[in-house]
Amino acid sequence: MRHSNRAPEGRGRVTTAATVALNRAGVAFTPHVYDHDSAATDFGAEAAVALGVEPDRVFKTLMVDTDNGLAIGIVSVSSKLDVKALAAAVGAKRGAMAEAVVAERKSGYVVGGISPFGQKTALPTVLDDLALLFETIYVSGGRRGFDVEVSPADLVAATRGQVAVIRRA
Template identity: 65%
Template sequence: MAARKGKAASPSTAATLALVAAGIDFVPHVYEHRAGSTDFGAEAARELGVEQGRVFKTLLVETDAGLGVGVVSVADQLDLKALAAELGAKKASMADPAVAERKTGYVVGGISPVGQKTRLATVVDESALGYETVFVSGGRRGFDLEIAPADLVRAVGGTTGVIRRG
């Protein structure tokens, strides 16, 4: 990755501001989000011309220990039981979309793991570590950030674990 800090040509979002403030390199990628599209991750992979395994979605869950975040490839499904265990909880269920939007400050389909309004315990699937860079939402639909996986984990103050079902 010819890493660089976000430039003025890319949107300024809470995610980009957080990365710049932390001194973490990223590459912004803007693409045209099609109205009516609801498979946001697959759309991002297709529009950016990258394999789905490198594009990661941000999912909020409710656990008996509180809210948490799982970051998993769009090629995979989130394993709720595995994420609950990583978060120190007994069980997890998907958070209500309205709760996800309120807690993160982002809209569904544009929820970034970085720069969330409320910092939540975050687990990035370890499959991300197999890539030099991965793509995550930049904080709005049609905008992704390319970032080194270790930098992503550092930016969210998270951990890695196996939280996917292939």
């Protein structure tokens, strides 16, 4: 994997708050740009198909409002987030998906392009343990149509996160 923010296939440089944060942290990543369909609503599935990657390796970044405050859960696009498991992982009893406007305001990204890296407000972050099955995974690079490929260990280190089972069985 290269440590760069140069997009493949001659599409030029892609700079987002996520790539700036990754470069600043010295995290190796590979950028992947694809044509986003503005009619798409399942952004993770769109990314998996466009990038030709199995859906288990593409992860979505979701914000949850718990009784201890906001938290980030990162699960495969082939899975559903278990909000209660995420809440428990961050020491809370209850949780609910954050409203889109809150997620956008706190992360600095638009829904469908929320990256775990470079968020405006650093939040407790939990990566689902399914990610550990892969050498690298794909997450949003900070905009729709742009993913970054990183190792799960680097994602956890860069977000000061933790790993737990947070997907629904």
